[in-house]
Amino acid sequence: MFLKISSSGGHRYVRLVESFRNADGQPRQRTNATLGRLDEQGGPLDALLRAKGRPSGDSDPSQVRFESALALGDVWALDALWHELGFHGLGAIFRRARFTTAVEHAIRVMVFNRLCDPESKLGVLRWLQTVSMPGIDVDKLSSHSRQVVD
Known part of the structure; x- marks a missing residue:
């Protein structure tokens, strides 16, 4: 799964997307969740970032930082x-x-x-x-x- 930023109607949205292969073996993507508008202050995306302890407001939500995971x-x-x-x-x-x-x-x-x-x-x-x-x-x-x- 990964985060995907898409545009629609002049707004940018953050979606949680999953890659998979269909029955014919062709690669496809499906949206599992729309996390909210990237350009909306105080929206669901800001609430999600605050819940995870990330500051919102002045910070640029498009700069989401990922930490490395342990190899397994x-x-x-x-x-x-x-x-x-x-x-x-x-x-x-x-x-x-x-x-x-x-x-x-x-x-x-x-x-x-x-x-x-x-x-x-x-x-x-x-x-x-x-x-x-x-x-x-x-x-x-x-x-x-x-x-x-x-």
Whole structure:
């Protein structure tokens, strides 16, 4: 989905649009919601922006800023493969050996990083901030890793 600005009758409107393919495989777009007039002060679009904590009024609503999302696709596929191959069982082995840190999580993060975006061991922590990794407590793993490095 994406935002689309369209003009009609001398006014500009913001619409939430979805791309899809029809039964013949041809790309199409459909409007899921009309968010309001872009040039109307105090209208539904301004109310929506205020509800999301964005200032309205003097600000230019056409300058909507998007923040990047965490990457998930490749990591999700690797996580499914990790579990299918039984590597998640390494956690129990390390717990029986009385390891107090999540060694299996650290190994999983390093392996996934090498496959997705190879980095140094410290670079893994930077990479970890850009992805969504199921079952990994990023803050706990990062703080423990920094203690080990120091």
